[in-house]
Amino acid sequence: MSEKEWNAVIRNNNLLSAHRLVFSNLGRLTDGTKKVKFRRIERAPYCAFVLKPRKFALHEIPNADVKVEQSFHIPRFTVGDDSYVDAFETKSSVSSAMARSSFSSIEAEASLEGGAFGFSAAVSAGFSQSESNALSTQNTCDTSTMNITYNFPRVVLYLDQFGVDLSKECADDLAGVKDAASLIAFHHKYGHFFATRIELGGRLFSSEKFSALGSSTEEEAATAMKIAAAASFSSKYVSGSASYSQEDQTKTQSSQSNRSMQNSISWQAQGGDTLLCNNPPAWCPTVAAPQNWRVIKQEDVTPLGEFIGQIPGYEDVPDRFRRIAEVTRKKEVISFRISLQDYQRQDREKPEYLSLHHAWKISKLSLYPVDDSRQMTKKREMEDALEDPEETLKGAIAVLTKTSQLIRGEFTTPTLPDDILNIINNGYPGVALEESSLFNVFDVEVETLLNQAPAIEFRKRYHLYNRKRDLWLRAFTVDVKGEEVTLLAAGPKSRATLFEFRDKQREGPMRNGDSCSLMVYGPDGKQKGLMALALKTHGTSIGAMPYSVSNEKWLRFSSLSIVDQEDVPT
Numbered sequence: 286m287s288e289k290e291w292n293a294v295i296r297n298n299n300l301l302s303a304h305r306l307v308f309s310n311l312g313r314l315t316d317g318t319k320k321v322k323f324r325r326i327e328r329a330p331y332c333a334f335v336l337k338p339r340k341f342a343l344h345e346i347p348n349a350d351v352k353v354e355q356s357f358h359i360p361r362f363t364v365g366d367d368s369y370v371d372a373f374e375t376k377s378s379v380s381s382a383m384a385r386s387s388f389s390s391i392e393a394e395a396s397l398e399g400g401a402f403g404f405s406a407a408v409s410a411g412f413s414q415s416e417s418n419a420l421s422t423q424n425t426c427d428t429s430t431m432n433i434t435y436n437f438p439r440v441v442l443y444l445d446q447f448g449v450d451l452s453k454e455c456a457d458d459l460a461g462v463k464d465a466a467s468l469i470a471f472h473h474k475y476g477h478f479f480a481t482r483i484e485l486g487g488r489l490f491s492s493e494k495f496s497a498l499g500s501s502t503e504e505e506a507a508t509a510m511k512i513a514a515a516a517s518f519s520s521k522y523v524s525g526s527a528s529y530s531q532e533d534q535t536k537t538q539s540s541q542s543n544r545s546m547q548n549s550i551s552w553q554a555q556g557g558d559t560l561l562c563n564n565p566p567a568w569c570p571t572v573a574a575p576q577n578w579r580v581i582k583q584e585d586v587t588p589l590g591e592f593i594g595q596i597p598g599y600e601d602v603p604d605r606f607r608r609i610a611e612v613t614r615k616k617e618v619i620s621f622r623i624s625l626q627d628y629q630r631q632d633r634e635k636p637e638y639l640s641l642h643h644a645w646k647i648s649k650l651s652l653y654p655v656d657d658s659r660q661m662t663k664k665r666e667m668e669d670a671l672e673d674p675e676e677t678l679k680g681a682i683a684v685l686t687k688t689s690q691l692i693r694g695e696f697t698t699p700t701l702p703d704d705i706l707n708i709i710n711n712g713y714p715g716v717a718l719e720e721s722s723l724f725n726v727f728d729v730e731v732e733t734l735l736n737q738a739p740a741i742e743f744r745k746r747y748h749l750y751n752r753k754r755d756l757w758l759r760a761f762t763v764d765v766k767g768e769e770v771t772l773l774a775a776g777p778k779s780r781a782t783l784f785e786f787r788d789k790q791r792e793g794p795m796r797n798g799d800s801c802s803l804m805v806y807g808p809d810g811k812q813k814g815l816m817a818l819a820l821k822t823h824g825t826s827i828g829a830m831p832y833s834v835s836n837e838k839w840l841r842f843s844s845l846s847i848v849d850q851e852d853v854p855t
Contacts, residue, residue: 288357290575295360300444300483301334303476303589312612329476333589334449336360361448365441365484372433380557429615430492435565436581437556437572445481446595459593459602465735468609472589479592480583486552487556487572489565555579578611580777609732617739620728620752620848623803623816625718625841639803639816639843641714641724647657677827704761708774714754716773716827718841724753740794741845746783746806753854757781760805760813760829770820771805771813772828782806786845787815797847802840805829816841 286294295301306325338356350358451459455475462471554562556579558571571577587595594603623639627691630637719725729747731739741747749758756775760782763770785804786795795801803816805828812831817840819828 286359286575288359291359294485294575294578295336297576298334298485299328300360300442300576301332301336301449302329303333303479305329305473305476329474331454331474332452333455333475333479333593334444335452337448337450339448345740354489361443362440366486368435368437370435372431372432415533432490434491434581436484436486437488437569437579438484439572439575439578440485442483442485443481444479444483446592446597449596451593451596451599452684459599462605465613467608468606469735476589478586478588480586481592482583482585483580484582485556485578486581487554487568487577487579489552489554489562489568491552509679525844528661555581558623606724606736613733613735616735617731617733618728618730618850619741620726620850620853621740621741622725622846622848623801623843625843626800626847629841635720637718637720638722638725639727640717640719640722641721641754641756642717642722643714704763708776711776713756714775716758716775719828724751726753726848726853727751727758728853741786742794743786743788743791743801748778748781748784749784750781751775758784760807765820765823770828771807771830772826773805773816780808782808783810795845798844800842800844802842803830817842 304326305328306326336358338358340354340356342354358566432716458471458474462468538768552562552565554568556572557568557577561568561571590606591603593599594601611707625637625639627633627636707713714724728750729741731741735741750756751758754775757778757779758773759776760771760773763772783806785806786801787804788799788801805813805816807813814829814831814836816827817830817836818825819830819839820826821839827841830839834841
């Protein structure tokens with residue numbers, strides 16, 4: 286391909302522009318705050334970059350008229366024409382929009398974990414407060430979406446820092462970025478992030494709500510989509526049996542629930558002759574012509590400011606952006622409930638929340654060692670008193686006295702650990718999972734930049750505060766019949782310990798409704814385990830246990846429910 290042909294491909298796909306997130310203005314709230322809603326991801330209309338010319342040796346230039354080394358504005362590329370199928374799940378409108386915009390499944394998943402590709406959107410991508418709030422809201426999704434793409438790539442382009450330079454217009458605007466407002470305006474004009482590895486060719490894309498597939502797992506849903514996709518590429522008689530034998534070797538349940546999808550899939554085309562999108566056999570040959578190439582996959586995504594900083598002469602840009610953002614740093618409070626997953630509740634229809642409760646529930650008498658010698662002495666005294674044959678007032682008084690002691694259980698009184706005695710004596714509560722309580726809302730304090738929406742993050746440690754009781758959660762260990770057990774209680778800030786939200790390997794901001802496990806740290810700063818019924822069958826107080834197969838039935842898995850500040854009990 287000539288320089289002119291490559292220029293047409295680059296212009297057709299606007300490859301030298303970064304991507305931006307587009308929001309619509311929905312007016313203002315009663316407090317005057319601007320309300321916006323996330324709409325889509327698109328290429329910014331202004332080019333941030335230009336191609337650098339690169340030298341070509343004489344043997345690399347076909348039919349060269351001038352027999353000397355020459356430079357052309359042609360990107361570095363490799364031929365990649367192996368077709369493939371990709372099926373993956375997205376759980377928010379942001380990640381679903383990324384899937385529609387040809388970002389890989391890995392990049393779409395990363396947008397969930399890191400808010401926007403693992404980095405702080407407000408700092409590195411320059412979102413306003415209202416846009417950041419909209420992203421936080423739109424990251425919540427009640428229904429997952431299953432996506433499938435049939436990809437027919439032709440070439441892979443590499444637009445890294447060695448192959449591009451800043452456009453003159455972008456360089457001039459960059460010099461004018463002095464504060465938070467101009468930083469946000471810069472990103473609105475030139476985009477928020479840039480993909481450096483791009484596949485060009487054609488692809489067919491389709492998505493379905495998870496619930497519409499009649500499947501309970503991502504694997505089953507992916508199988509359903511693949512069966513349906515195969516049906517659209519050939520006759521229904523061939524595809525029905527062939528795709529079943531290839532994709533559905535595990536469960537007859539999947540084949541039965543997925544058959545209704547086989548002839549109903551609807552494709553969207555990117556590249557090729559898009560008028561033929563729902564006739565895949567006729568569409569496929571139209572991908573061959575370079576003028577029909579479109580972006581079918583984008584990877585290696587970097588925040589725009591970070592990428593500009595990799596270009597020689599602009600190494601200071603990331604630090605400049607961070608210094609601008611640092612001025613806006615402030616602390617925000619997030620309130621939430623920790624809700625037990627429905628399959629672990631006593632009644633699936635009745636939610637249970639982590640709550641403060643009376644500390645006496647911790648002190649189950651059967652848990653702690655008793656003085657056996659004292660118990661036997663009291664027992665013998667009781668037997669002697671009950672067998673006294675003299676029907677005297679003195680004997681009757683003795684019987685009543687010993688009986689009273691028996692009823693009160695004086696000779697079975699346990700020796701409570703000092704930590705539990707301290708909790709009870711000071712009126713501090715313990716922690717349990719309860720259906721309803723005024724003490725089930727907790728606060729954490731987070732830092733924000735550029736007025737971004739505050740968010741709790743996975744794998745980051747926090748102190749948990751209960752505003753209603755003005756107390757902090759803490760973990761402590763006690764000896765129960767020779768075994769160290771970690772329990773939770775509330776107390777003053779000086780005794781607070783750290784907690785961390787986990788969900789497999791996820792990192793970055795949490796969304797309302799996200800599944801999680803609560804990792805508990807002890808006073809020594811070491812991990813004590815995940816939230817669990819640490820007393821097992823002996824009590825309902827919540828503590829922590831290390832993850833193991835034997836402990837799994839005692840571990841308690843939860844989800845996060847964000848609470849508006851006006852709804853927090855005080």
